[in-house]
Amino acid sequence: MSERATPQPRPVKPQLAAAFQDVPVCASVVGAARVKDFASATSQVCVLASIPVGELANAVRVLVHLGKTVFVNIDACPGLAQDRGAIDFLTGIGAQGVVSTRAALIDRARALDMLTMQKVFVTDRSNLNRSLEGVGRSSPDLVEVMPAPIIPWMPDEARRVLSPFVAAGFVMDAAGVAHSLAMGAVAAATSDPALWSLRRDQLRG
Numbered sequence: 637m638s639e640r641a642t643p644q645p646r647p648v649k650p651q652l653a654a655a656f657q658d659v660p661v662c663a664s665v666v667g668a669a670r671v672k673d674f675a676s677a678t679s680q681v682c683v684l685a686s687i688p689v690g691e692l693a694n695a696v697r698v699l700v701h702l703g704k705t706v707f708v709n710i711d712a713c714p715g716l717a718q719d720r721g722a723i724d725f726l727t728g729i730g731a732q733g734v735v736s737t738r739a740a741l742i743d744r745a746r747a748l749d750m751l752t753m754q755k756v757f758v759t760d761r762s763n764l765n766r767s768l769e770g771v772g773r774s775s776p777d778l779v780e781v782m783p784a785p786i787i788p789w790m791p792d793e794a795r796r797v798l799s800p801f802v803a804a805g806f807v808m809d810a811a812g813v814a815h816s817l818a819m820g821a822v823a824a825a826t827s828d829p830a831l832w833s834l835r836r837d838q839l840r841g
Contacts (some may be wrong), residue, residue: 640647645799648822649777652751652759652800655680655705656823660815660836664827671695675702677832682754683707683735683780683825689715693729700730707733707753710741735780737787742774752776753802758786767796780804780825784812787819807831814839 648656649820650814656662663682665674668691674682676699682704687695692713697802708716708731718736721732725743726734733751740753754776756767769781777797781787783805787795795801803816811836816824826832 645796646775646777649751650776651705652822656706658835658837659833660817660821660823660839661831661834662804662823662825663829663832664804664825666746667828668695670827670829671698672829673829674704674832675699677829678835680833681705681707681823684731685707685709685712685735687713688711689725692716692726692731696729696731701731705751706731707735707751709755709824711736711737711738722788723748723750726750727825733777739770739774740789742776746774746776751778753755753778753780755780755782755804756798757782758790764790768794771798778802778822781821784816784821784824787816810834 637811659679661679663679665682665684666686668687670759674687696706707731708726710722727748734745735753737755742754745752754771754774758764779801781798781801781803784803784807800822802825803821805822807826813824
């Protein structure tokens, strides 16, 4: 990236800042069987994945009724097309947010006033530069950066461009959550239900 390019981090939407205030964990709810686990967890934000389209509406309805903020990984739910019609469907069933690697879907969701989380996989320097360019164009509400252990190796400027971001992948314990936050993440994403009620004050202790 050019040294002259010094974009400021995008602000965290108040709804998301409030949701992560006490529990800085985004639950990766993989499969319909895990919906009940998240329903009883303290975490307020989830990403639903690997839930067949026929079961999505009920899962979203239950979680939204409980006051949860529900994102759906549109790239990872069987039967859910990766197109504008799928975004319209998710809006219709009450999902507040969309997760995708595809900028066009992020743009469509933003146009419908949905929350957006763009997933990026950082594997090398050239891949990082492409991710920065893509996020710069899409301007999502959150960026899901994978894998989390790569974040300390990213330049500070790259972290600013991707912010606000959620660290995901290989977040396996409380230390991983704390490290993600120390690296600038607004939250850490994990599929381990044991971490879905991990409070920020527990990390300080």
